[in-house]
Amino acid sequence: MRLRTQRSSFAPTLPLVLLWSAIAVLAGCGGTASRNPGVDVFPTRVRVTYQGGPVEGARVSFNSTESQRSASGVTDADGIAELTTFDYGDGAILGNHQVKISKDVMETMREANPDDPTSAAVVRPKHFLPKRYGSFKSSGLTASVAQGENQLDFELQD
Numbered sequence: 001m002r003l004r005t006q007r008s009s010f011a012p013t014l015p016l017v018l019l020w021s022a023i024a025v026l027a028g029c030g031g032t033a034s035r036n037p038g039v040d041v042f043p044t045r046v047r048v049t050y051q052g053g054p055v056e057g058a059r060v061s062f063n064s065t066e067s068q069r070s071a072s073g074v075t076d077a078d079g080i081a082e083l084t085t086f087d088y089g090d091g092a093i094l095g096n097h098q099v100k101i102s103k104d105v106m107e108t109m110r111e112a113n114p115d116d117p118t119s120a121a122v123v124r125p126k127h128f129l130p131k132r133y134g135s136f137k138s139s140g141l142t143a144s145v146a147q148g149e150n151q152l153d154f155e156l157q158d
Helices: 010-030
Strands: 044-050 059-064 070-074 080-082 095-102 104-110 122-127 141-145 150-156
Touching (some): 141 150
Parallel strands (some): 044 150
Antiparallel strands (some): 059 070, 104 122
């Protein structure tokens, strides 16, 4: 007489259910909360002007004086940058910040010789804005980010 064992149809699906449950839980752990644990970030727009007009393409950086977090953005044609800390355009963290603003353009020192395939143009970066604004230590710029929407203006001087 042959003894027959009956396997439950539930047994093979249990590991699969557990596996998919674990994947679903882990997938949910990668959201903003894990990148932004307990840090208050508020929308922050910065307007940069120099010599009476908006500065396009300037890199604006905020460095928190109270934590290790920083925020940055690049100005558009109107001189406005929306700062990013964790996710694009989410803003800067609550509190006080040191600020630096820089814009470098490439200046051609010597053109390439079109008759010589081995020649190359010689270029170097040139500061579009006064150099002191490109460093947290020398810029003298500070900002305070408050709860809610923040709009900050920086009129840079020579």
